[in-house]
Structures are given as structure tokens and as C-alpha cells.
Amino acid sequence: MRATIAATLTIAVTVFAAQAQPATAVGRAKPKQATVRPAAQTPADTAKAMAPAERQAIQSDLAWTGHYNGVINGEVSDRLIVAIEAFQKDHGGKQTGVLNPQERSVLAAAARKSQINVGWKAVTDAGTGVRLGLPAKLVPQQSTDGNGTKWSASTGAIQILLTRRKEANLTTAKLADRERKEPADRKIGYSAVKPDFFVLSGTQGLKKFYVRGQLRGNEARILTVLYDQATEGTMEPVVIAMSSAFNPFPADGGPPPRKTVEYGTGVIVSVTGAIVSDRELTDGCQSIIVAGHGNADKIAADSERGLALLRVYGAQGLNPIALDGGEARGALDLVGIADPQNQGGGAAVSRVKTSVAPTGNGGDLALSPSPGLGFSGAAALDASGKFAGLALLKPAVVAGSANPAPTAQAALVPAGAIKAFLTANKIMPTGGSSDATAAVVRIICVRK
Numbered sequence: 001m002r003a004t005i006a007a008t009l010t011i012a013v014t015v016f017a018a019q020a021q022p023a024t025a026v027g028r029a030k031p032k033q034a035t036v037r038p039a040a041q042t043p044a045d046t047a048k049a050m051a052p053a054e055r056q057a058i059q060s061d062l063a064w065t066g067h068y069n070g071v072i073n074g075e076v077s078d079r080l081i082v083a084i085e086a087f088q089k090d091h092g093g094k095q096t097g098v099l100n101p102q103e104r105s106v107l108a109a110a111a112r113k114s115q116i117n118v119g120w121k122a123v124t125d126a127g128t129g130v131r132l133g134l135p136a137k138l139v140p141q142q143s144t145d146g147n148g149t150k151w152s153a154s155t156g157a158i159q160i161l162l163t164r165r166k167e168a169n170l171t172t173a174k175l176a177d178r179e180r181k182e183p184a185d186r187k188i189g190y191s192a193v194k195p196d197f198f199v200l201s202g203t204q205g206l207k208k209f210y211v212r213g214q215l216r217g218n219e220a221r222i223l224t225v226l227y228d229q230a231t232e233g234t235m236e237p238v239v240i241a242m243s244s245a246f247n248p249f250p251a252d253g254g255p256p257p258r259k260t261v262e263y264g265t266g267v268i269v270s271v272t273g274a275i276v277s278d279r280e281l282t283d284g285c286q287s288i289i290v291a292g293h294g295n296a297d298k299i300a301a302d303s304e305r306g307l308a309l310l311r312v313y314g315a316q317g318l319n320p321i322a323l324d325g326g327e328a329r330g331a332l333d334l335v336g337i338a339d340p341q342n343q344g345g346g347a348a349v350s351r352v353k354t355s356v357a358p359t360g361n362g363g364d365l366a367l368s369p370s371p372g373l374g375f376s377g378a379a380a381l382d383a384s385g386k387f388a389g390l391a392l393l394k395p396a397v398v399a400g401s402a403n404p405a406p407t408a409q410a411a412l413v414p415a416g417a418i419k420a421f422l423t424a425n426k427i428m429p430t431g432g433s434s435d436a437t438a439a440v441v442r443i444i445c446v447r448k
Contacts, residue, residue: 043084043097047076055080058099061111062087063240072244105357105366108409112394116304118238122245125149128164130221133245135238157231160242161224170218172198179211179222199243208232210239214248221248259447265336265377266290266310266443267390267436268320269418274427276418277377277443278392279308284447290315291347291442300425305413306392307421310443321379321439322432323422326386328414331355334371334391335436336378349437354391356380356412367391370410377443379436380412387436389414 047055052074059080062068067090068083085095093103114120119137124130127144138158139151148163165175176198180188186209189202200211208229213222223246227235266277275290279301282288288296293315300309334352343350352375354367371378376393389412422429433439 043081044076046098047080058084058104058107060241060244061107063244064111064114064237065107066237069236069240072241101368102357109366109411112409114237118234119303120238120241124250125162128162128221128248129250130162130223131245131247131250132162132223133242134160138234138238157228158235159224159226161222161226163222163224164219165222166219168218170215170220172196172213172215172220175213175215175220175222176200179213203229208235210243212243212246214246216249223248261447262445263337263339263374264443264445265375265379266441267377267379267387268318268439268441269323269422269429269432270320270427271318273312273315273318274320274422274429275310275312275441275443276390276422277308277310278390279303279306280392280394281376281443281445282308282310285445287446289444289446291444293318293441296443300421302421305417305421306394306411307390307413307418309421309425309427319435319438320429320432321387321436322434323415323419323429324386324432324434325415325419326380326382326384326388328365328380328382328388328412329356331383332367332388332412333381334375334378335381335440336371336375336391337440337442338372339374342372342374347442349440354380354410356388365389365412365414367410367412374442379440381436385434385436387415387434388412390418 055076056072056074059068059070059072059074062080062083063072065087067086068080070077070079081097084099085097087107088095088099088103091103091106099107117137118135120133121136122131122133125132125148127149134151135158139153139160141152141154143150148161150162151160152158172193172195176191176193179198179200180186180191183204186204187202188200190200192199196216197212197214200209202209204226206229207226210225211222213220223242225235225239225242262281264278264281266275268274269276275296282298282301285298288298288310290296290310290312293312296310296312298308299311301307332354334354335349336352337347337349340346352371354369354371356365356367370393371391373393375391378391380388380391382388392411392413394409394411419429
């Protein structure tokens with residue numbers, strides 16, 4: 001693994017500008033003053049003007065696309081600007097070091113696709129309280145003992161170990177020395193030992209490894225990532241993200257749990273009770289309720305597109321929407337049901353305006369501005385009132401332990417993709433109404 005993966009410091013960008021005043025001769029006509037123009041704004045100046053949470057999100061996204069390999073902390077650095085320029089070059093853009101709105105959308109979509117591919121999610125280890133990011137799809141097997149937790153691929157090609165050590169007179173130097181020697185076939189390529197943490201990386205037989213340990217008092221918590229060299233292309237961005245997301249002693253106990261009750265929108269797609277909605281909204285629900293129609297079962301999900309297929313049984317008077325393939329471009333109307341807190345406890349169907357733009361990555365389409373809470377799963381209508389797709393609110397998954405303010409990215413899953421999802425699950429929508437107001441329903445997720 002390159003040493004830059006274990007980088008823990010970034011180089012701050014400093015901009016100097018000097019202006020000189022012209023001299024005036026005594027007893028002579030005052031010479032014409034030269035026009036002094038202010039120094040042009042640099043990419044670093046533009047980055048510094050952003051909110052720290054947005055800078056951190058950009059760093060995280062660039063790490064997932066393989067362009068950034070520094071600390072994901074929201075700080076401005078040469079490394080960040082170079083990463084932006086490299087991304088722009090790879091996508092045929094002008095290398096300005098500043099992302100325009102279109103490039104930012106492309107970057108966010110590309111990063112999210114990489115995260116989805118590996119199943120990236122933030123978790124809190126129950127045994128140690130450590131907060132970390134995991135590529136859940138790559139390491140589906142989990143085991144726990146008194147000293148920590150292990151996640152691994154079924155083949156053993158990728159292993160992630162979280163261990164805890166507690167003893168008197170513990171130091172990072174002692175810990176690092178043990179890790180260098182265990183096992184004996186480790187060859188160190190990078191080493192950094194500080195008073196409160198250490199980082200090691202290198203090779204271990206035919207595998208690569210990355211170790212990061214943090215010390216507080218007489219207790220250490222250590223993250224080890226071990227993977228076959230053949231998986232390096234996939235794992236390098238993951239390791240960078242895991243390094244920055246690793247929070248061994250979270251002051252707040254880790255990320256807040258999901259709400260006990262969450263609200264979203266669903267669109268009825270068949271008279272037999274099939275409803276399409278947001279997969280993330282319906283994850284981990286003890287029960288799913290379709291307001292006015294009763295309980296529903298989740299019968300299928302598409303993790304790449306973010307779709308969930310629900311079925312409510314025995315419901316009467318359902319009005320499915322006509323999936324006639326409106327145009328997923330330009331200005332759109334979103335028809336959904338806002339969160340109760342956003343409408344004084346009510347459940348009225350409402351409309352909001354938004355616009356769609358392609359991301360250039362063949363995935364979801366970006367929506368701007370984002371609708372409010374409750375609109376994830378809303379029906380999107382084109383200028384002629386035809387169903388153009390489903391709107392989803394996707395929380396921005398940022399690799400970093402600074403816990404920035406949560407943000408959401410709105411995306412559109414086009415009607416064609418929804419029809420393909422339904423067909424794959426043997427739902428054959430026919431007919432339907434153009435009245436989206438009658439076809440949308442409130443989805444309520446109740447968790448433990």
C-alpha cells in the first residue's frame with residue numbers, strides 16, 4: 001500500500017499578495033498611477049469559502065473515486081486541489097481546481113456508486129463502542145469474542161479486525177512494536193508513531209495490511225485491514241475511508257440511532273397492492289405501515305437504485321399511477337407527503353418544484369433543490385404531467401470522524417428503471433391513472 005494512504009497530515013495552502021505604491025517626484029507633475037487590480041481568487045480561496053462540511057464531503061467523494069488519498073477532515077490543502085484537478089482531467093473538463101455544479105453532481109454520483117458497490121456503512125461495534133465504516137458487502141461474515149470483532153469475506157480474501165487491549169504502562173511505541181512483529185512475515189512499508197496513535201502498513205505474505213491504533217489511558221483500540229493484493233483496486237479507497245472514519249473513543253458514543261418512527265412517500269403501482277418506495281426508508285423496520293391501508297411487507301429491494309417494493313394486502317380502492325414514461329429532464333413536479341412535523345401534524349399531499357440534471361455516470365439523476373423530509377419516494381411528473389420517476393433523498397455518506405452536519409442529496413430514479421425493477425419482481429403494471437395525487441401514500445417505518 002502506498003505510504004500516502006496512511007497520511008495523517010495535510011499541507012496547508014497559504015496565499016501571499018503584495019502591492020507596491022509608485023513614488024512621486026518632488027516639483028514635477030504627478031505621474032499617471034498604474035491600475036492595481038486585486039489578485040485573482042485561487043482554488044484554495046474558493047475552497048476556504050465553503051462550509052467545512054461541504055469540503056469534507058468533497059474530500060470523501062474524491063477518496064471514493066480514487067483521486068484523493070489524504071485525511072478526510074474538511075481542511076484545505078494542496079492535496080485537495082490536486083485531487084479536484086485530477087478528477088476534472090479524468091472527466092474531460094478544464095483543470096481549474098474548482099468544481100462547478102455539474103462536476104460536483106458527477107463526483108457525488110460516482111462516489112455513491114463506489115460506496116454502494118462495497119456496501120459502505122457506518123456502524124458502532126457493540127463490544128467496544130468503536131465507531132467505524134465498513135464495506136459490508138465485501139465482509140458479510142462477522143464473529144465476536146471478548147477482545148473484539150472480526151468481519152471477513154467468505155473466501156478470507158478481505159479481513160477486518162477490531163481489537164481492544166488494556167494493560168498497565170501501555171504506550172503506542174510498545175503497541176506498534178508488537179504489531180510490527182506479529183505475524184513474523186509482516187514487511188513494513190510505512191510507519192508513524194505518535195504519543196496517542198500509530199499507523200503501520202505494508203505487506204503480509206501475499207496480502208496487504210493497514211493497522212491503526214489509538215491509545216487512551218491504559219486502553220488501546222486497534223483497527224486492522226488485511227486484503228489480497230488482487231483486491232487492491234477495490235480496497236485502496238475503502239482503506240482511506242476506513243482510516244478517516246475510525247473513531248475509537250467517540251465522545252458521543254458514535255452516530256445517533258435512526259428514528260423510532262420515520263415517514264416517507266410511496267407510489268401505488270398496481271391494484272393488487274404493490275407500492276414502490278425508498279429502500280433506505282424501509283430498512284430495519286419492525287413494521288411498515290401504509291397510512292390508510294394498513295401494514296405492508298417489503299417483498300423486494302434494489303440496493304443499487306435505492307428502491308423498495310412493498311405489498312399491502314386486502315386494501316380496497318387503490319389507484320395505481322400510469323407508468324407511461326414521462327421525460328426525466330428539465331423542470332419536474334414532485335408529488336408527495338411531507339413529514340408530519342413539516343405540516344403541523346397533517347397528512348396532506350403536496351407538490352414542490354425541482355429540476356433534474358444528468359450526472360454523466362449512468363446512474364441516478366440529480367435533483368435540485370432537494371425536497372423536504374417525507375418526500376423520499378415521491379412521484380416526479382414531467383411538464384405534461386406524466387410519471388417521470390421516483391424522487392429519493394439520499395444522506396451523504398461522509399468518510400470522516402468529525403461528524404459534520406448531516407446533508408442529503410436528492411436523486412431521481414427514472415420511470416424506465418422502475419418498470420424494469422417491477423418486471424424483475426413479476427409485477428406487471430397495466431393501465432393506471434395520471435392522477436398522481438391519488439396514487440401517492442404515506443409510508444411509516446416503525447423501528448424498535
